[in-house]
Amino acid sequence: MQIGYKLAAEAFGPAELIRQAVRAEQAGFDFVEMSDHFHPWLESQGHSPFAWAVLGGIAERTERIGLATGVTCPTVRYHPAIIAQAAATLALMSGGRFTLGIGSGERLNEHVVGREFPDSTATRHEMLREALEIIRLLWQGGYRSYEGRHLQLRDARIFDLPDEPPMIAVAASGRRSAEIAADLGDGLFATEPKPEIVRHYREAGGRGPGYAEVFLAWAPDKHAAAKAALDGARFAIPGWKVMSELPNPVNFAAATMTVREEDIMERFACGPDPDRHLEVAQQYVDAGFDRLVMMNNGPDPDGFIDFYADELDARIRRLEPSGRTR
Numbered sequence: 307m308q309i310g311y312k313l314a315a316e317a318f319g320p321a322e323l324i325r326q327a328v329r330a331e332q333a334g335f336d337f338v339e340m341s342d343h344f345h346p347w348l349e350s351q352g353h354s355p356f357a358w359a360v361l362g363g364i365a366e367r368t369e370r371i372g373l374a375t376g377v378t379c380p381t382v383r384y385h386p387a388i389i390a391q392a393a394a395t396l397a398l399m400s401g402g403r404f405t406l407g408i409g410s411g412e413r414l415n416e417h418v419v420g421r422e423f424p425d426s427t428a429t430r431h432e433m434l435r436e437a438l439e440i441i442r443l444l445w446q447g448g449y450r451s452y453e454g455r456h457l458q459l460r461d462a463r464i465f466d467l468p469d470e471p472p473m474i475a476v477a478a479s480g481r482r483s484a485e486i487a488a489d490l491g492d493g494l495f496a497t498e499p500k501p502e503i504v505r506h507y508r509e510a511g512g513r514g515p516g517y518a519e520v521f522l523a524w525a526p527d528k529h530a531a532a533k534a535a536l537d538g539a540r541f542a543i544p545g546w547k548v549m550s551e552l553p554n555p556v557n558f559a560a561a562t563m564t565v566r567e568e569d570i571m572e573r574f575a576c577g578p579d580p581d582r583h584l585e586v587a588q589q590y591v592d593a594g595f596d597r598l599v600m601m602n603n604g605p606d607p608d609g610f611i612d613f614y615a616d617e618l619d620a621r622i623r624r625l626e627p628s629g630r631t632r
Contacts, residue, residue, distance in 0.1 A: 307591075307623050308336040310374070311611070312519060312601035313360075316346035317538055320355040320363065326607055327364040330371060333615040337372030338364065339407065339517070339599045344383060344415040347541035348562075349555045358392050365400040372403045376519070376599065377477045377495055379411030381430070382421050386437035387462050390444040397468040406441075407495050407517070409477030410434045412550045414558075431482050432456060438474070438490040445471040475517050479546050481506045488512030496595070497546065504594030518595035520587050521574045523603040524610035528577025531604045532570045539603040540565040543573060574603065580617040584625070591625045598622070 311330035313323045327338045342357040361373050373396065380386040393406045410430040416423040424430050436454035443450045444464050452459035476487035477495040484506035487494045493514035494507045504516055521542060525531035540562040541549065552558055570576065575586040590598055600618075602610040 307625070308372075308515070308597045309619070309622060310337040310339045310372075310517075310597065310599040311335040311614075312376070312599050313338050313340040314351075314601070314603075315341050315357060315360070316343060316348075316351040316354055318607075319353050320360045323355070323360050324363045324367055326611075327371065328367050329608065329611050331368045333611045334619055335371060335600075335614075337374055337403075337405070337597075339374040339376035339519075342375050342378040342415075344418050345555055347414070347549075347555060347558050348538065349559065351538050351555075358396070361396055361404075362399055365396060365403070370403075372405060373400055374405040374475070374517070375407040376517070377407035377409035377475075379409055379416060380437040380441065381411060381433040381457065382416040382423055383411075383419050386440040386457065387444060387459055389437075390441040391464050393441070393472050394445065394464050394467050397470075397472045398466060402468060402470060402472075405473045405475055405493070407475045407477065408434070408438065408441075408491070409495065410483065410550075413553050414549075414555075417553050428482075429456070431486060434476075434483075435486055435490065438476070438486070441474070442490065473514075475514070478503050478507060484512070485510040493517060493597070494595075497542075499589035499593040499595070501593040508594075515597045516595040517597040517599060518590045518593070519599045519601045520590055521601055521603065522583055522586065522610075523570070523574050523576045524578065524583075524613050525576075525604045525606060526578055526609075528571070528579070529567070531576040532567045532574070534605040535570045535574050535576065535603040536565065536567055539574075540570065543569055576604075578613070580613075580621065583618055584621055587622055588625055592627050594627070 380389040397404045436457045449463045473492040475493035475495040476491035478484040488510035495517040523531040523535035575583040
């Protein structure tokens with residue numbers, strides 16, 4: 307079991323994200339994971355810095371903690387050759403601490419460059435598969451070309467490559483994406499505690515670790531925690547089918563107007579009770595995930611980091627499937 311800290315790039319500016327990563331390393335987290343967005347989910351979040359610049363700053367300010375994108379879409383806003391180069395550079399800067407989280411993307415971030423973000427999930431999956439093949443090809447070294455249905459590469463070479471390529475964790479929400487993760491990834495990434503996602507991945511031959519974001523909101527009072535999550539994280543309640551389709555923060559605001567505090571408290575661990583946080587984390591362990599990312603949506607990141615170190619770290623690492631602890 308490894309435990310990560312989610313860097314909420316939609317809620318904080320770049321200098322603050324670097325500061326939180328340093329604190330996470332001091333608190334004993336194994337890795338930090340940062341989303342790669344152009345827009346925040348909601349206007350109220352108010353931020354969305356360039357993830358790769360921030361991760362480079364974190365690499366220079368930390369010594370031990372792993373770094374990960376959670377996740378990058380390498381098909382529309384970025385060409386996969388650019389992501390292959392960026393990931394190789396960050397792996398070198400971090401001394402091999404970087405994991406490349408890859409996914410098929412959200413319209414929220416991909417439409418901004420004026421290229422069509424496909425309506426068809428099948429097309430998105432085809433593009434993701436081609437992108438992963440290009441990244442793997444470039445990491446072999448030398449000049450490379452690729453002719454896909456959606457993506458092409460012409461005589462490209464990455465000159466600065468690490469001795470070992472970064473691990474790739476591929477985001478999945480169903481069977482087809484889990485099969486891509488098994489075929490072309492080194493691990494699995496998900497946002498929901500659904501055991502069928504892990505099962506599809508394993509049945510397709512996937513043997514790597516499973517990353518999952520655990521929705522939490524810490525504050526000394528559970529209602530204050532829930533209110534903060536309602537204000538800044540209610541976008542997660544409708545689920546991935548909605549999250550991947552809406553184009554702008556204003557659309558997410560409109561789509562989540564009816565989300566209530568009760569809905570937040572049902573999905574999130576809210577407040578200061580460590581047992582409730584462990585209860586929510588247990589769902590992901592039961593589903594088969596072994597890389598849990600603590601995604602705090604409360605109002606006080608430092609308070610949460612202290613709470614994690616004092617109340618959760620040792621206990622959460624002892625969690626085993628089916629509610630048993632060793």
